[in-house]
Amino acid sequence: MMFGSIDPALLLASVIVASVPIILAAIGELVVEKAGVLNLGVEGMMIMGAICGFVAAVETGSPVLGFVGGALGAAALALVFALLTQYLLTNQVATGLALTLFGLGLSSLIGQGYVGIKPPVTEDVPFGPLADIPFFGRVLFSHDWVAYLSVAVVAAVWWVLRSTRAGLVLRAVGESHDAAHALGYKVTRIRVLAILFGGAMAGLGGAYISLVRVPQWTDGITAGAGWIALAIVVFASWKPWRVLLGAYLFGGITVLQLNLQAAGSAIPVEYLSMAPYLITILVLVIMSSGRGKASLNAPASLGQNFHASR
């Protein structure tokens, strides 16, 4: 029944598009958490990225500058988080919530004059003949550059964390900030940089929602994507490639329920649209319990503030 009116290639292609914002935000948050910082403000940073990216793209007419603007806008908000938690040693959970509340308000303030405008179109990467391959061409080679960038970022984060000195230092800071400090690493500086990276990635993800996925501006456009990204980091047990898997799974569910809505399924629309959230909760439950306890993999200093007494 599902595939009666739905083209599977188109479905898979839209799954990839639906997952891009989550991948970007989640991989950014993964780096932040690997450095031992819990930034619950992903939703706020994403929506700031969405509006800053939208404004930048509309004003300059260039989608690329739009994405840059989105990343910068969200990184600026992340900087506030970094200053508060790293220098003024505020509670990370509360500060993250503040970031989300503030970001939602500020974004709707900035977005006042931008409702109902169409942003410049982000073109697909021209793959030439590759895009004409039946099925795979449509699924893999018909996307814009950000979709490929998201996978590249996951690969880069995986490589940096696994096989570079910088990655090792980052992980050390996240596992035991006291030990890292004793070894002479600048714990605070490393964490601030990680937070800024996380902000920029969340901003890219947010900008992707307002510039490509929707594409227009409405208040609260991210609709919980930031929270789902946070859940996906837990689902991924802090492993980069699993972020990709989790995001595609989530994207799949989102697209499927939208398609079911469009196909006029017997299940009421409201119940379909709550499915992504319910399934995220279910996945969290599965990952947090039993043998494969995700929390065992969590960075040991996650959420703890560091203050060098000496």
Added chain:
Amino acid sequence: MLRLEKRPSPSAFWQKASPFLAVILTMIAGGIMFAALGKNPVEAIRTIFWDPLFGEFAFYFRGQLLVKAGPLILIALGLSLGFRAGIWNIGAEGQYIMGAIIGAAVGLALYPTENRMIYPVMVIAGAFGGWAWAMIPAILKTRFNTNEILVSLLLVYVAQTILAKAATGFLRNPEGAGFPGSRNFSSYPAASNPELIAGTGMHWGVVAAFIAVIAAYVLLQRHILGFHIKLAGQAPRAARFAGVAPNRLVVLCMGISGALAGLAGLFEVTGPAGQITIDFNVGYGFTAIIVAFLGRLNPVGILFAGLLMALTYIGGEMASTNLGLPSAAIQAFQGMLLFFLLASDVLTNFRVRLSTKAVA
């Protein structure tokens, strides 16, 4: 270069003073934001903080103060218990919606029976709805070690879709000509929550909020559970040695905050809001987080913080009609307040020193 030095024990002075400092800093930063929007900052701040209380139409707005503060205080009190113990229920908005839906559903099921027992039953149903919704993250936390922050928050989005379904489907007014929204409770006396004293804004929800302030104060000062909550937050290890069962605390704190949020939702939907509509909830569940922190997680503090936050809502509406200040500006303003609150807390726990030598 400035250096932070940890105080041996938190400063009693700054513990009291930091919320005031935060409010002043927020006014300054907010003024800059309003100026950037092309408004006169002094006039905007005066419209928000002064005119609703002492301006020309203050007699009307003073009543609104209690209407807005009631739900904020109720929800924030519940949240503060959990926050003290390190249990982060941030899905109060969802519990608020579910309390309103369940309570309203009970009342609407009995329409048009007139019986004075109907409203109390609805109140209980509302508290139950909020409690049950909060039990989902609580049980998942205790049974499966699932993060309560994420689950409670994600359930807000679920509650919102249920609300949409309630307003357009199962609770829709059958005589409403197909428009979304339930029957209006103001035309069903047995189930409505009217203003008790005309002009004051006092309704049953405000009464409940005042009772809850006293109850929370007694709980925290005089009851062993209050002591356990404080202990678990300040010294989790010591709490375990003292025989505090963390799981029991999670269930209790989440349950209380959920029930209070549900109550707030029920009082709101039967009183000021009047009916279940697709967007009757206006984010009190989230603003209450700011209220809880502004009140320093202390019941009496929350009472005043709730009134202040209600003032920013009312003043914000006034500024939006009189000065054309966008209503989103007030939301950003409230978020800013939380930033400054958290930041000024550094003075409670640390001394700022001018360091003579460079810090390693």
